[in-house]
Amino acid sequence: MALADAEVRGSISDFLFMESLALDERRFRDWLTAFAADARYEVPVRVTREKLAEWELSPSSRIFDDTKRTLEFRIERLETDFAWSEQPPSRTRHYVTNVLVELTDVADEYLVHSNCLLYRSRGDDPNPSIFSTQRKDRIRKVGDGWEIVHRWAAIDQSLINAHNMSIFI
Amino acid sequence: MSDDVMSMVRQMREGVPAGRVPARIFNDREVFEQELTKVFGKAWCFLAHETEIPKPGDYVTRYIANNNIIVARDEKGEVHAHLNMCRHRGNMMCKSEMGNASHFRCSYHGWVYKNSGELIGVPYFNEAYDKKLDRKEFGLVKVRVESYAGLIFGTLDPNAESLEDYLGGFQFYLDIYLKQGINGSEVHGPPDHWVAETDWKICTENFSGDGYHTPVAHQFGFHLGYFPSSGATHSKGWAVHIPDKGHGIGLGHTPGMPPFFGYPDDLVKQMHESLSPEQLELFSKTRTAVGSVFPNLSFLIQPLSLEPGDPGVRFCTMRLYHPIGPGRMEMWSWCLVPKDASAEYKEAAYQAYTLAFGQAGTFEQDDFENWTKVTKMTGSTLAREVDFPYIQGLGHEPLEDFPGPGFAVEPYVTEDNFRNLWATWARYMEGE
Numbered sequence: 211m212a213l214a215d216a217e218v219r220g221s222i223s224d225f226l227f228m229e230s231l232a233l234d235e236r237r238f239r240d241w242l243t244a245f246a247a248d249a250r251y252e253v254p255v256r257v258t259r260e261k262l263a264e265w266e267l268s269p270s271s272r273i274f275d276d277t278k279r280t281l282e283f284r285i286e287r288l289e290t291d292f293a294w295s296e297q298p299p300s301r302t303r304h305y306v307t308n309v310l311v312e313l314t315d316v317a318d319e320y321l322v323h324s325n326c327l328l329y330r331s332r333g334d335d336p337n338p339s340i341f342s343t344q345r346k347d348r349i350r351k352v353g354d355g356w357e358i359v360h361r362w363a364a365i366d367q368s369l370i371n372a373h374n375m376s377i378f379i
Numbered sequence: 380m381s382d383d384v385m386s387m388v389r390q391m392r393e394g395v396p397a398g399r400v401p402a403r404i405f406n407d408r409e410v411f412e413q414e415l416t417k418v419f420g421k422a423w424c425f426l427a428h429e430t431e432i433p434k435p436g437d438y439v440t441r442y443i444a445n446n447n448i449i450v451a452r453d454e455k456g457e458v459h460a461h462l463n464m465c466r467h468r469g470n471m472m473c474k475s476e477m478g479n480a481s482h483f484r485c486s487y488h489g490w491v492y493k494n495s496g497e498l499i500g501v502p503y504f505n506e507a508y509d510k511k512l513d514r515k516e517f518g519l520v521k522v523r524v525e526s527y528a529g530l531i532f533g534t535l536d537p538n539a540e541s542l543e544d545y546l547g548g549f550q551f552y553l554d555i556y557l558k559q560g561i562n563g564s565e566v567h568g569p570p571d572h573w574v575a576e577t578d579w580k581i582c583t584e585n586f587s588g589d590g591y592h593t594p595v596a597h598q599f600g601f602h603l604g605y606f607p608s609s610g611a612t613h614s615k616g617w618a619v620h621i622p623d624k625g626h627g628i629g630l631g632h633t634p635g636m637p638p639f640f641g642y643p644d645d646l647v648k649q650m651h652e653s654l655s656p657e658q659l660e661l662f663s664k665t666r667t668a669v670g671s672v673f674p675n676l677s678f679l680i681q682p683l684s685l686e687p688g689d690p691g692v693r694f695c696t697m698r699l700y701h702p703i704g705p706g707r708m709e710m711w712s713w714c715l716v717p718k719d720a721s722a723e724y725k726e727a728a729y730q731a732y733t734l735a736f737g738q739a740g741t742f743e744q745d746d747f748e749n750w751t752k753v754t755k756m757t758g759s760t761l762a763r764e765v766d767f768p769y770i771q772g773l774g775h776e777p778l779e780d781f782p783g784p785g786f787a788v789e790p791y792v793t794e795d796n797f798r799n800l801w802a803t804w805a806r807y808m809e810g811e
Contacts, residue, residue, distance in 0.1 A: 253739070257569050258476045271568030271714075275733040280685070283605065283734065287741055292598040295744035368476065369709065373575040373747040375739040 214311040214320055222322055222349055223309045225356040230304035230326075233378055238285040241378070242278070246350060246357040251276040253379060256368045267364050273375060281378075295376035301331040302377050306345075318351035319359070326363065330377055339372035341365050343379055380417075380808075384409045391805040398770035398794070400801050405578045406706035406758035410808075414702065418674050418807045419444035423525070423532040423545045425676040425699055426450045426460055428713065430529060430565035436479040436494060442701050442709075443533055448522055449473050450531060451494040454481060458526065460533045461496045461519035472519070477569065483519075492519050528557035529564060530676075546672070548784035549626040551658060552619065555668045556678040556695050558653040560646060560717035564695065567714040567729045571737040577750040578757075579675050579700035579708045580804070585746065586669050586677030586698070587800050588618045588629020590791040591771070593667075596749055597742050604687030607641075608633050608666060616665070616791030618772075619783060625673025625803030627796030630665045631681075638663035641682030641693040643724050646717055657782035673803055675700040678715075683731040692724075694732040706754040710747075712737050769794045769801070 213219070225244070232241040245251070255271035276284070287293050305327040312321040328341040348360035363379040380388075387401055394400065404410055424443040427450045431439050438451035440463055447463040449472065463472050465485040472483045472492070484491045484500070491500030496519040501512060522533040525542035527550060532542055539545070546553070557564050585592065593606075594613050600606030601613075612634050620627035639647045639662075651659065662668070667681040677698045682691030699711040714732040716725040736743045756762060772793035781787035788795050 255569055255571060258474070260475050260478055263475070263478060268568045270729075271571070272733055273571060273737060273739050275730050280730070280734055283685070284741060286603055287599045290599045290602055292595075292602070293741075293745070294596065295748040297748075368572065370573040370738060372573060372738075373577065373751050374744040376744040376748070 211310065212313045214313055218320070219309065219311045222311050222320060222356060223306075225349070226306050226309065226322070226324060226347075229358070230306055234302050234304055236299060238288055238378075242281060242285060244356075244358055245278050245281065245361075246352075246359045247278060249278045249281075249358055249360065251278075251281055251361045253363050253365065256365060258368045273365070274379075284378075293376075295374050298333065300377050303329045304379075305329070314348075320349050322347045322349050326379060328377070328379055330372070341370075341372070341375075341379065342367070345379070380413050381409060384413060385809075388805050388808045391801065392809065394766065395769070395798050395802045395805060398768055398773050398798065399766040400769050400797075402757040402762045402765040402767055404757075404801075404804075405581055406754050407763075408705040411702060411705040413808060415444040417810060418804065419535070419702070421534070421536045421539065421807060422674050423534045423539065423542050424674070425672070426524065426531045426533045428529050428566050428697070428715075429458070429526065429531060430718075431477070431569075432458070434479065436481050437477075438473065438480065438494065439477045440473050440475070443522070443535055444702070446522075446535070447471065448533065449483070449494075449519070450524075450533075451480075453493070453495040457495070458524055458531055459495050460522040460524045460531075461492075462522065464520065465490055466498065466517040466519065490517075496521055528553065530557065545624065546626065547621045547624040549621050549624065549628075549670075549672065551783045552628045552668070552670055552785075553672070553678070554654060554658055555662050555665065556670075556680055556697065556715060558650070559695065559715070560649040560719040561652050562718040563653070564715040565718045566697075567716050567725065567732075570699075571710070571712040573710050573738050574703070575708055575710055575747050575751060576706060576754055577708050577710075577747060578706045578754050579702045581750045581753055582698070582700045582708075582710075582746075583671045583673070583675055583677065584797050584800060585750070586679065587620070587627035587671040587796045588669055588791070588793075589797075590614065590616065590618075590629050590631050590667070590669070592749075596745050599745075600683075600742065605684045607636075607682050607684055607689075607691050614790045614792040616667075617661075617778070617781070617787055617789055618791055618793045618796050619781070619785045619787040620796040620799040621785045622799060623803060623806075625800050626671065627800060628668060628670030629791050629796065630661065631667035631669075631791045632664050633666045636664070636666055640666070641691050643720065646720055646724070649717070649719060661782050671800070673800065674807075675702070679736070683735045685731070685734075692727045692731040694728045694735065696732055696736045698736075706758055710738075712743070769798055771795075773798075 253274040254267040310323040330339040470487040616632035671677040680695040684691040701709040
């Protein structure tokens with residue numbers, strides 16, 4: 211894996227931390243600005259398979275299969291008074307670690323590997339939902355900043371222990 | 380069954396036709412334990428769609444009640460279902476959710492079975508068993524299977540009626556989901572699979588045609604223009620159930636809607652071959668078809684607009700509510716697409732499905748938020764004494780000129796289907 215220099219890594223890491231801070235502070239419109247106009251947001255379905263199986267992450271099934279437009283659809287919904295799954299809202303915390311910034315064959319575009327542990331607490335339920343995920347983001351330089359061209363996040367559980375996913379990874 | 384639950388069920392047999400259902404059935408340990416044998420031990424239960432196991436050797440593992448079951452296609456193409464348990468010491472045979480294998484070998488002492496269930500390999504057969512073990516007697520425990528239009532069902536009751544009789548005419552309505560094209564429907568991929576603190580019956584009831592909840596529970600869709608219906612006319616349409624069988628469907632209609640709106644033209648053409656004139660007449664007027672097969676399998680087909688006010692893209696979901704505890708279930712949710720539709724339509728339909736249903740779907744999210752709360756509330760000591768009203772449409776006569784079988788009424792928003800569902804459930808619980 212050919213890695214970008216420390217300056218690029220630092221700058222992209224800060225970008226990812228800012229992006230998840232927007233989610234955890236429920237500033238969804240701010241969060242959306244982190245995505246490119248042609249962005250894809252994808253969370254594949256995981257299946258428990260034998261070691262030698264061709265795939266564990268389904269090539270065709272996805273929990274999220276979004277464009278920037280459909281992410282906006284979800285956010286418009288959250289802005290109404292009747293998005294019941296987030297009424298009252300979830301408390302989320304994104305723990306983003308193990309950031310590795312890999313060079314790609316496109317200048318100013320990087321494949322960014324990270325782990326994201328997502329904690330979600332709802333109401334007075336003492337049992338939080340915890341989603342452990344592997345992320346691979348395609349991130350592009352725009353002016354002085356960055357934008358996500360493709361977010362890919364795979365949840366480590368195949369049977370997911372949460373009644374819904376009304377939040378973003 | 381304790382006298383307490385027995386008397387509740389007996390009272391229900393009288394209460395349901397009068398429009399009363401006890402809250403307690405939605406979250407109660409003994410009700411759950413009794414259902415495992417009284418309902419799931421007797422009914423035809425959905426196992427898999429044939430397109431999940433298209434090739435010889437393909438298998439998936441599924442459940443009926445707490446029984447983990449291998450559903451496999453053998454080398455001749457025939458589908459078999461067996462308890463996923465070695466007959467020697469009870470170890471789990473397949474530990475993955477899907478795969479391909481001609482044989483299953485136990486990881487404990489090494490007994491080997493064909494995917495059709497026969498025991499064919501026993502280590503130290505001569506030395507340890509003196510060749511005395513009758514291998515024919517120790518095949519995997521068989522589960523009876525039958526299928527309809529791609530749906531594979533199993534029953535634990537060897538004396539159960541045929542699947543055809545069990546569905547009892549509901550096939551007419553299932554075809555809207557299963558015969559979307561000349562070669563039927565296929566799963567888009569493996570199902571979403573998650574755990575919810577929800578009683579399975581709440582989901583079955585909702586998908587038996589609860590058009591009543593939609594303008595409120597999914598108000599955002601109406602408000603933002605993503606759901607092509609309006610609060611003013613949302614009650615329009617029909618509700619149909621198969622008396623005594625428990626199956627029910629709601630068929631929502633939007634006044635003034637063009638026939639087959641939301642379907643691509645080539646698919647409408649195909650449906651003219653795959654469906655009967657009576658089905659075409661009814662389905663051309665159907666915006667939403669939301670139906671449940673007793674006990675725990677449901678379907679939904681409806682359009683979702685990706686831009687406010689657009690006619691929308693049709694998507695179809697199939698879902699299974701697997702009970703795992705009192706007020707606790709595993710949810711399996713598939714997207715069904717017409718086999719012979721264009722790749723573009725399949726992708727668009729799948730994207731609409733993920734945006735609306737599946738674990739992150741915007742409609743699904745709100746449903747499960749409500750359903751987990753219903754489950755929590757109905758488990759309380761005071762709620763145990765409470766009945767819910769199920770009187771919508773009580774006493775209405777069925778439509779006489781309806782094109783399909785069963786007991787059909789207008790409008791779409793009614794509780795006829797639910798009374799039939801709960802009467803059927805109570806009858807099973809009484810062991811009749």
